[in-house]
Amino acid sequence: MTDQQSVTSAATASRRAMTAEQRAAAERSRTASARLRTAAGDEAPTGPAVVTVPVGATPRAFAEASLSENTIRAYRSDLRQFARWRAGFLDHEISEPYELEQVTTAPVDPTEVAAFLADKANAVLPDGGQRYAPATISRYVAAIDWEHARRGHTPPGSTPVVRDVLKGIRRTRSVPVRRAKPMTLKALQRTLLKIDVADLQTGALGTRDQALLLFGFVGAFRESELTALTVADLRLVDGEGVYARVRKSKTDQDGAGRIKVLQQGANPVTCAPCAYVRLSRLMAAQDARGEAGLFATLTGASLAVHVCTDGLGADRLPPSMPFFRAVSK
Structure with a gap:
């Protein structure tokens, strides 16, 4: 048995030992922690941020600045899904961070990546619908390729086995895009x-x-x-x-x-x-x-008349202040 298989078996045994009540308690704990971080303002901003790299930065620092924080955050989330799959977790099962610490996501054999993609393509919801859209599965490949490239390995997405599986998923699992009605x-x-x-x-x-x-x-x-x-x-x-x-x-x-x-x-x-x-x-x-x-x-504000020709008035706002700021009670 390889080291990876040993880690996977240990993680699976630990997960199976947890009762449903323990797993639910762990999920509530994580949810409460996330709410506390949001209330304290510790969550990362969603708007575009200015990327700064200090003087004397290493090549790796510049390479990491080539992608936005949101893109890197999305890739890491997708890699956690791949790690969960390698550790034997099902979609509905809860995993703890320590259970995935020793699960590697690069380098991985392309045939294993292809099996991961096929498993996601075959996953269904309780109502029979597809759990994962082809676009989501394609994003998984992008994240896995990114992890391999940054570690100096050949991206699995460039191999024929992964490329053909992904192409087949797109052809056989495509779903109509649901678009919201435009505002008139x-x-x-x-x-x-x-x-x-x-x-x-x-x-x-x-x-x-x-x-x-x-x-x-x-x-x-x-x-x-x-x-x-x-x-x-x-x-x-x-x-x-x-x-x-x-x-x-x-x-x-x-x-x-x-x-x-x-x-x-x-x-x-x-x-x-x-x-x-x-x-x-x-x-x-x-x-x-x-x-x-x-x-x-x-007092007296109205939408009935134009005010844009009257100017901004005597009072002015600080130039660096966000224009659409929060409004409290």
């Missing part, structure tokens, strides 16, 4: 009209949400692009609209950047520059005069 301008207008930007209790939240919806609709922003916008990235140009600088995005990992223009709309309800002005004035008034400034700005 009329539906957006109905949604925005339900937001009361003058309410003293919910007006601040409504003003921010209205701006988020309009920026996303008019500028076709990704969620990460919206959350990364700072005050300095936005500029109101009289007669033209709002110029928004997208410093980095999912499709621009090198940070070349681009400018999006949110033009003035004919209807003040769906005018993105008006939403920008309302939110800017509201946050600036609160920062300058506290609750008194907040309530004064909310």
Whole structure:
């Protein structure tokens, strides 16, 4: 028996020894810990971050900076799935970190990777549907290839056995892509009209949400692009609209950047520059005069008239501040 097989057998025996109650308790513990980390702000940010490498960095540091944190996080998650499979865990079974510590994911024989892919392709849900889409299985191959390449081994995905199995999975297990219905301008207008930007209790939240919806609709922003916008990235140009600088995005990992223009709309309800002005004035008034400034700005606020031609007002926001910031009670 090889060392790997010994580790796998030991992990499987330990898992089988756990009762269902113990496994449930372990899962609750992990869930509680995740919630505590989120509440403490320890979770990694979801928006695009500036990648910095110190002076004198090693080649490996630069190589690791070639991928985004989100991509590396996704690869590591997929590699855990591969390690679970090698350790004998089923999809519905809980595994502890210590049970996977000695399970290697590179180098691995391509035939074993092919068996892993076939097993995932054959997995079904209780209702008979496919548990894993071909796109998910392809991502597993990308993660395994990445792990092999970074350790100096030949990526299994480049071998005929893995390549042919993956091609067969795509041909025989393809499923129609389920796409959400697009938001129409009329539906957006109905949604925005339900937001009361003058309410003293919910007006601040409504003003921010209205701006988020309009920026996303008019500028076709990704969620990460919206959350990364700072005050300095936005500029109101009289007669033209709002110029928004997208410093980095999912499709621009090198940070070349681009400018999006949110033009003035004919209807003040769906005018993105008006939403920008309302939110800017509201946050600036609160920062300058506290609750008194907040309530004064909310009082009489309306979506019935254009405000984008009136300018931002005397109070200004710090350039480095996130534009779409959190709103508390």
